[in-house]
Amino acid sequence: MQTLEQTPIHVPDEVLDDLRQRLRMTKWPLDVGNDDGFYGVRRTDLQELVEYWADGFDWRAAERAMNAYEQYRVDVGDVP
Known part of the structure; x- marks a missing residue:
């Protein structure tokens, strides 16, 4: 039987x-003719999302929320 190991989520700074x-160094492609999103996600939408990830998302708050629940890790065979 494998042993469960309590493992809180923590991503190093x-x-x-x-x-x-x-994220801040992303090189954006031209998005000519895609104002309506017909060819895929509009570049402006992706830029807003990347800006949020880079400067707005509070990862530490997300960690606290996830760690409100116990997190466990177990090795199954050779797969961690």
């Missing part, structure tokens, strides 16, 4: 800082 930096 360095990882979050790297993600924010990469």
Whole structure:
């Protein structure tokens, strides 16, 4: 039988800082002729979402909300 290990969610600051930096450095393609979104998600919509992820989303608040519930980890065979 495998042992359950209580594992709270915590992403290191360095990882979050790297993600924010990469989001801010996104190189956006031209989106000519897609004002109505016919060809896919409009670039302006994606830009708003990326700006939110980079500068508005509170990851620590999300972690606290997720950690309000017990989180567990178990290795099953060779798969963590």
